Amino acid sequence: EIVMTQSPATLSVSPGERATLSCRASESLGNLAWYQQKPGQAPRLLIFAASTRATGTPARFSGSASGTEFTLTISSLQSEDFAVYYCQQYSNWPPTFGQGTKVEIK
């Protein structure tokens, strides 16, 4: 199965600053999604197809891809953006998730 590795595990950012989250796949793939999860809530789809924002995802969230490296960028962190973010590949079965990046207030 494809292994997804996210970095860093924790990212400390001040409100208004830019956050850059990374996700690396163990092999080349073309289909990746990003989710946001807040405590006690189900995950929320943010991005699919590596760079397409899901319905309702604010424009400050953007996704990009380069080979096996994928990036989620939050251009200017808002208070509601502090959460855990997961990447998920859906190119090959089984679908696999990264271990998550926690974005916390600095």
Place this chain on the structure above:
Amino acid sequence: EVQLVESGGGLVQPGGSLRLSCATSGFTFSGYEINWVRQAPGKGLEWVSYISTTGSTIYYADSVKGRFSISRDNAKNSVFLQMNSLRAEDTAVYYCARDEYYYQYWGQGTLVTVSS
């Protein structure tokens, strides 16, 4: 409004069984694939199982293969996960999630605790 509501979780002893349900509304259920995804306490997300629109195609994670069984009833807009031979490592919140590849809609989850 699209809704998925899980039920059936609870405390079960190792080796026991549970049947989870995912009741849906707000969309044409028979036209969508459904997955189960779980999350152990304080851990990340793990895909568990997938069922196609007609139930003709089913996949399982290796960690549950041979112990879990997914099914659906398109007349009742529901999906089920029969979990047998439960182990401590199956303890998690179980979510049902709509769609084949990435998951636009999720339920709120149901907690399964496997402990003696």
